[in-house]
Amino acid sequence: MFLIMGINTESKELDFNQMVICDECKSYGRYIVYMTYSVLSLFFIPAFKWNKKYYVRMSCCDTLYQLHAQIGKQIEDGNSITIQKEDLTLINKTKKNHCLDCGYILQEDFEFCPKCGRRL
Numbered sequence: 001m002f003l004i005m006g007i008n009t010e011s012k013e014l015d016f017n018q019m020v021i022c023d024e025c026k027s028y029g030r031y032i033v034y035m036t037y038s039v040l041s042l043f044f045i046p047a048f049k050w051n052k053k054y055y056v057r058m059s060c061c062d063t064l065y066q067l068h069a070q071i072g073k074q075i076e077d078g079n080s081i082t083i084q085k086e087d088l089t090l091i092n093k094t095k096k097n098h099c100l101d102c103g104y105i106l107q108e109d110f111e112f113c114p115k116c117g118r119r120l
């Protein structure tokens with residue numbers, strides 16, 4: 001008898017939409033909420049999930065936050081809630097600097113965007 005099983009780490013984007021002004025890049029974006037978890041699969045069928053963690057990524061600048069587990073569970077269950085700044089823990093600020101008008105990726109010593117001419 002063969003027993004095919006495996007343990008993987010997977011992620012899933014949750015159905016959530018909230019528009020905000022980003023604290024890091026000061027542009028208008030939205031929260032992209034996703035969950036990471038470990039899963040035990042038996043015969044390629046997920047049987048047990050554990051170690052769930054919830055994250056929020058900003059659509060405008062890719063800044064990453066960890067979301068409080070209770071809020072993440074409510075979003076996963078389909079409840080309509082609003083994420084507050086107190087529910088987020090900053091994990092990683094964006095490393096790329098980009099123009100807020102055209103999105104062109106800039107070097108740190110630029111004073112003007114070479115694509116659209118906006119003063120930075």
